[in-house]
Amino acid sequence: MLPAPSFFQSLVENVRESLGQLWLALVDTFPNIVEGFFVLVVGWLAGKIFVWLTGKTAPVMRLKRWLTKTGVANFFRQSHRGIIFKLFVLTIIFVLAVNTFGLPKIASFLDSVLRYVPNVIIGGLVALGGIALANFVAVLVKGSGKTTGTPHQVS
Numbered sequence: 001m002l003p004a005p006s007f008f009q010s011l012v013e014n015v016r017e018s019l020g021q022l023w024l025a026l027v028d029t030f031p032n033i034v035e036g037f038f039v040l041v042v043g044w045l046a047g048k049i050f051v052w053l054t055g056k057t058a059p060v061m062r063l064k065r066w067l068t069k070t071g072v073a074n075f076f077r078q079s080h081r082g083i084i085f086k087l088f089v090l091t092i093i094f095v096l097a098v099n100t101f102g103l104p105k106i107a108s109f110l111d112s113v114l115r116y117v118p119n120v121i122i123g124g125l126v127a128l129g130g131i132a133l134a135n136f137v138a139v140l141v142k143g144s145g146k147t148t149g150t151p152h153q154v155s
Helices: 006-060 063-070 078-101 104-148
Strands: none
Touching: 006 078, 078 104
C-alpha cells in the first residue's frame, strides 16, 4: 500500500476536528434548547390558564354589567380582553425563552415592546373613560331635551 499523501491526511484531520467541534457545540447548547422549549410550553399553558381565570373572574367583578351600563360594551368585548391578556403573558414568556436561547438582540426588542405596553393600556383606559363620559353627557342632553320639550332626539 502506498502511504496517503499529506494533503488528504490533513483534510481528513481537519474534517474530523471540525465535526468534533460541531458535536461539542451541539452538546453544549442542547440543554439551553430544551430549557427554552420547556419555558415556551409552560408559558403557553400559563397563558391559557390566565385567559380561563380572566373569563371566570369577569362575572364576579361585574365587569360586563359596568361596561354595558357605561356604553363601552360595544367597543370592548370580553373575548378581546382574554386575547390581550394571553398575548401579554406569552410575550413575557417569549422574552424568557429568547434569553434562554441566548439571543440578546431579540430579547432587547421584545423588552422594549413590553415596556411600551403600559402606555397602550393607559391610552385604552383614557379612551374608555372618554367613551363613558360621552355616554353620560349624551344621557344628560337627552334628559334635558325631554324636560324642555325639544323636538330633537339625541341617539
